Amino acid sequence: MSLTKNLRPGGKFGLARGESRDPIGYAVAALTKVAQSDLIDRIGLRRTAEQAVFTVTRSGFRTVTAASRTFTRTGSAGTDGVRVPAAAAPGTFDLTPSEDEQMLVDVVGEFAAEVVRPAAAAADDACAAPEALLASSLEIGLPLLGVPESLGGISEERSAMAGTLVAEALSRGDMGLAVAALAPGAVATALSLWGSEQQQATYLPAFTGVDVPAAALALNEPTVLFDVLSPATTAVRDGDGFVLTGVKSQVPRGAEAELFVVGAELEGRPALFLVESGTDGLGVEGDPAMGIRAASMTRLSLDGVRIPAESLLGADDGSTYTDCVRLSRLAWCALAVGTGQAVLDYVTPYVKEREAFGEPVAHRQSVAFMVADMAIELQAMRLVTWKAASRAAAGKDFAREVSLARTLCADKGMRIGLDGVQLLGGHGYVKEHPVERWYRDLRAVGVMEGSVLV
Missing domain, CATH: 1.20.140.10 (Butyryl-CoA Dehydrogenase, subunit A, domain 3)
Incomplete structure (x- = not known):
C-alpha cells in the first residue's frame, strides 16, 4: 500500500492529481490539516442533536430508502475485475506494521483522538454521526483503503492488515462512529475483492471521487438463533435476474445509503448481491440497539426486490x-x-x-x-x-x-x-x-x- 498517492482528489487533505508526496510528508500534511481545522468546534452537541434522524432514539422512523444516484453500467459483465496481489511474505513471524501502515495509523489515531472522541457522546445520544465528521473521514481516504491503486484507490497489495490497524485506531475514539465512517469503505472493498469488471467500472468511481456515497454491507438478520451462514433472506432466479425477499437488521446509515451489499440464500447457498437504494421494494426503518448507536443502525426490508443478473457479487457457490x-x-x-x-x-x-x-x-x-x-x-x-x-x-x-x-x-x-x-x-x-x-x-x-x- 502506498500513501504517496493522492487520497482524496479535490479534498483539502488530498494532492492534485499527478502530484506526489513521500509518506512522511503526507502524514505531516494530514495531521496539520486536522489540527488547523475548525471541525472539532463544528461537531458539538447542538449540531449533532439537530440531525434529522435523531428521532431514531424515540419511536424510530420508517421510510423508503434514499434516492440513489444514477450508476451507469459499463464494462464487460462476464470479465473478472482488477484484483490487488497478496502481500509478500516476510519469511519471518513479524507482525510489526510497515512504515506506511504505521504512518496511516498515526493519521487515523490523531483523527480519532482530536475529532471522533469529542463527538462520541452526543452522537450516541442522537443515534447519528455528525456530517462534518463523516466528511472529514472521507478526506483522509478511509473508503480507499481496499481499492486497487489502478482503480483510484491506495492499495498496491491486499489491505487486510492496514484495514485492521485503521479500524483499531479509529475505534479508540468511538466504535459507533468508527462503524459509521468505515461503512462505505466496506462496500468499496467488497467490490475490489469480488466485483466483476462491469461492477467495478459502474460503482467504484463513485467511491474514489469527491462525492462518496453512503453504502452498507447488510448481513445481519433479526431472527432467533441467527446463523450468518444460513440467511433467511432469499434470492430466487427470475428470468434474467433475481428477486430478493427478507429483512436485514443493524445496517449502518441505511437511511442515507445509496448502495447495499446484501447477503441472501440462492439455491441453498449464501451469496452476495448489489442492490441500489432506488430499487422498488426496498424499505428502511430505524433499528437502534444497546450499542453502536452513533452508526445510525437501520432495518432493511426487501419485499420482492427485483435486480438484474449482473448484481450477483462474486461466486454463487458460497x-x-x-x-x-x-x-x-x-x-x-x-x-x-x-x-x-x-x-x-x-x-x-x-x-x-x-x-x-x-x-x-x-x-x-x-x-x-x-x-x-x-x-x-x-x-x-x-x-x-x-x-x-x-x-x-x-x-x-x-x-x-x-x-x-x-x-x-x-x-x-x-x-x-x-x-x-x-x-x-x-x-x-x-x-x-x-x-x-x-x-x-x-x-x-x-x-x-x-x-x-x-
Whole structure:
C-alpha cells in the first residue's frame, strides 16, 4: 500500500492529481490539516442533536430508502475485475506494521483522538454521526483503503492488515462512529475483492471521487438463533435476474445509503448481491440497539426486490459469502481491540488518582490485578487479530485464526468493558464517563455480522 498517492482528489487533505508526496510528508500534511481545522468546534452537541434522524432514539422512523444516484453500467459483465496481489511474505513471524501502515495509523489515531472522541457522546445520544465528521473521514481516504491503486484507490497489495490497524485506531475514539465512517469503505472493498469488471467500472468511481456515497454491507438478520451462514433472506432466479425477499437488521446509515451489499440464500447457498437504494421494494426503518448507536443502525426490508443478473457479487457457490463473513468478523475484532484499549487507557490513570481510605485505589491488589488482567487479555486479542489479518493479506487460509480471534475478542472484550465499569465504581454506571458507552459497544462484537470489512 502506498500513501504517496493522492487520497482524496479535490479534498483539502488530498494532492492534485499527478502530484506526489513521500509518506512522511503526507502524514505531516494530514495531521496539520486536522489540527488547523475548525471541525472539532463544528461537531458539538447542538449540531449533532439537530440531525434529522435523531428521532431514531424515540419511536424510530420508517421510510423508503434514499434516492440513489444514477450508476451507469459499463464494462464487460462476464470479465473478472482488477484484483490487488497478496502481500509478500516476510519469511519471518513479524507482525510489526510497515512504515506506511504505521504512518496511516498515526493519521487515523490523531483523527480519532482530536475529532471522533469529542463527538462520541452526543452522537450516541442522537443515534447519528455528525456530517462534518463523516466528511472529514472521507478526506483522509478511509473508503480507499481496499481499492486497487489502478482503480483510484491506495492499495498496491491486499489491505487486510492496514484495514485492521485503521479500524483499531479509529475505534479508540468511538466504535459507533468508527462503524459509521468505515461503512462505505466496506462496500468499496467488497467490490475490489469480488466485483466483476462491469461492477467495478459502474460503482467504484463513485467511491474514489469527491462525492462518496453512503453504502452498507447488510448481513445481519433479526431472527432467533441467527446463523450468518444460513440467511433467511432469499434470492430466487427470475428470468434474467433475481428477486430478493427478507429483512436485514443493524445496517449502518441505511437511511442515507445509496448502495447495499446484501447477503441472501440462492439455491441453498449464501451469496452476495448489489442492490441500489432506488430499487422498488426496498424499505428502511430505524433499528437502534444497546450499542453502536452513533452508526445510525437501520432495518432493511426487501419485499420482492427485483435486480438484474449482473448484481450477483462474486461466486454463487458460497465461497465469496464465506470470505466476506470472515473478513467482516476480522474487522469487528479490530474494533474490539481499539475500544478495549480506550477502556484500559481511561481506567489506568483513574485508579491511580481516585483515593479511598486515604490512598489511591490502585494500591489495592484486587484493583491492580484487574487492570493487569485487562492489559494481558487486550494484548492477546491484538496479537491473534493481527495474525489473522496478516494471513488474510498474504492470501493464506485464515479461517482458523479469525475464528480464534472472534471467540477471544467477543469474550475478553466484553470482560474488559465490564471490568472497566467495575473499576470506576458508581462513576462507571453514569454517562459522565465514557466507559459505560464502551461497555455497551463491546457487547456488539459477539453478535454483529457484516457492516464493516477489511
